[in-house]
Amino acid sequence: MTFFSLNRCISYKLLLCLYLPAGVLLLTVLLASVHMDIPLAMFTRDPADITHTSPFLGVVSNICILLWCASAAICFFSFFVLRKTGANSAAIFFLFSGLLTSMLMLDDLFLLHERIFPEYLHWRQRYIYLSYVSIVLVYLTAFRHIIFKNNFLLLALALGFFFLSVAVDCMATKMETLVLDYHLFEDGFKLFGLASWLGYFGEKSLYMMFRPDG
Incomplete structure (x- = not known):
């Protein structure tokens, strides 16, 4: 199966369902970061990494x-x-x-x-x-x-x-x-x-x- 035939097998509705929520989430996080003056990393990074505490947090x-x-x-x-x-x-x-x-x-x-x-x-x-x-x-x-x-x-x-x-x-x-x-x-x-x-x-x-x- 070539790349193009494989590409036709992928439903555009499926791609929309997969990537639209992820995109909306990132956009919402970006807007919240700007509006609330909170560093973007606070929304995206792991809490244990941010607080420099145990990974078992x-x-x-x-x-x-x-x-x-x-x-x-x-x-x-x-x-x-x-x-x-x-x-x-x-x-x-x-x-x-x-x-x-x-x-x-x-x-x-x-x-x-x-x-x-x-x-x-x-x-x-x-x-x-x-x-x-x-x-x-x-x-x-x-x-x-x-x-x-x-x-x-x-x-x-x-x-x-x-x-x-x-x-x-x-x-x-x-x-x-x-x-x-x-x-x-x-x-x-x-x-x-x-x-x-x-x-x-x-x-x-x-x-x-x-x-x-x-």
Whole structure:
């Protein structure tokens, strides 16, 4: 296959989907750097490199983001595959699961409920948590016929671990004087929750690929 024939095999729509978001991101970063008078390197370089600290800076947090991302990727991939097979209800389930996972991933990645919303929008954390809980409850209610039709233990464990992580976060001020390194519990519960979340959607995806009515 020559270069030109290979080039014709590449969809221009695919290239647009791949490179347009990347270009928009770089342009946004450039504009933010100029407008906020922040060095461009602060947006693009690795935090450990910028702060000249250990390369293991935030390693557990970074792994958590990877688990969020992997879960979202599984959900969106399953959505496209199941939509092609005509399993619409299953496809919609994975679409909204992917959107929910992406929302939580962005919150975790950019510290939305911890820094951005409270400091820049002046939203109280209790209301942010309440909003997220409401969204999760609506999601569980809307797709209960799919979620509870077969094994949902991993999802229940994931939600339980997330609840414990949030509980530790809410009691952080008190726990700091009672428990040394309480972050181990807060972030540890989140890590176990994400492992369960990824396991649930990975298993659910495999199950519904072969039994889209399940």
